[in-house]
Amino acid sequence: MTVKKIRLIKQLFLTLCAFILLIVVFTVYANLKVENAVSSRIYTSVDSIPHNKVALLLGTNPLNKWGRPNSYFTNRINTAAQLYHAGKVDYIIASGDNHTKEYDEPSAMRDSLMAHGVPENRIILDFAGFRTLDSVVRAKEVFGCDSMTIISQSDHNARALYLAEANGIEAVAVSAPLRAGRFVRIRLTLREWLARDKMMLDIWFGKQPHFLGERIDIPDVMPQKSYASAEGMTMRIISPDPVKAPVDSIVVELINSRDIEGQTGEWFIIEKLSKEGKWEEIAFDRTNAASDESLNIVFTAVAWFVFPDKPFQKTVNPWFYDRTWLPGTYRIAKTFSYPPYPRSTPSDTVYVEFQIR
Secondary structure, X not given: XXXXXXXXXXXXXXXXXXXXXXXXXXXXXXXXXXXXXXXXXXXXXXXXXXXXXXXXXXXXXXXXXXXXXXXXXXXXXXXXXXXHHOOOEEEEEEEOXXXXXXXXXXXXXHHHHHHOOXXXXXXXXXXXXXOHHHHHHHHHHOOOOOEXXXXXXXXXXXHHHXXXXXXXXXXXXXXXXXXXXXXXXXXXXXHHHHHHHHHHHHHHOOOOOOOOOOOOOOOOOOOOEEEEOOOOEEEEXXXXXXXXXXXXXXXXXXXXXXXXXXXXXXXXXXXXXXXXXXXXXXXXXXXXXXOOOOOOOOOOOOOEEEOEOOOEEEEEOOOOXXXXXXXXXXXXXXXXXXXXXXXXXXXXXXXXXXXXX
């Protein structure tokens, strides 16, 4: 081998080593920058995360490569449903890939969320979330989200949060559980490191989503406030949203945050806040009265279990009230109780306030 060839091989080797070193340095830089920028905004508990109007649920394949349920998908769905039922978000954008008819992440997320009790009208489908960059930027440019809560696994959340910050979005994230073996975790970590390299380059070179489109406004939800005479039970109105007179029925949802089951019954009352700041039961509809003095209202003596952290929905039918409710602040009251049974003390009461405009 000639001296010239040896020198050429040596130069190629040194160039390759320099290139690899550059990649390593850049990867370390990118990952340290991401972790330092977003670590304080990633939550592991739904209870501690602040409220946002919208959550961005990042998509993944519902099935793994063996055709079985993908734990990443399942855990993201569970976390998103918990976030909604805890009242921490009002809407969920299900953003994922739908590049073919046969592959539809957003619809799969919608169906799973609905199976977990999230109303369909609170789920917004984004079929053009081909990449994390597309999902995050479209959340702002298409759906008008200047702030939001991101839902994915921890490493993915860090990258999504950094993208959100780079695009002027105030975001926090809640991490879905990650259940994987050591080999899978190492493989995913390496993949995420390289994804962050690409993200940095995308940001520097102004990479944009594949598609944007017309602006879609997400409506505000009816303001509600829940409180109770004892800790453990909260209640909110699921539908109609907003409540408008005349009212035929109202669906309420009770959440039990204790570690034992509670009970509720059929009884309820509806009150209106007077100008003097007092709660007064709204007027009865006397057309159904047995006499001019009484409606003879009887509630069925049945108890419904409200299990820990499992939303319980009940329909309230205010047929005995005057249906022409004037604008103002109203509240529904329902009783609840915890063991031991039978109780020698009166039941507690949970309330939810709402507005009619």
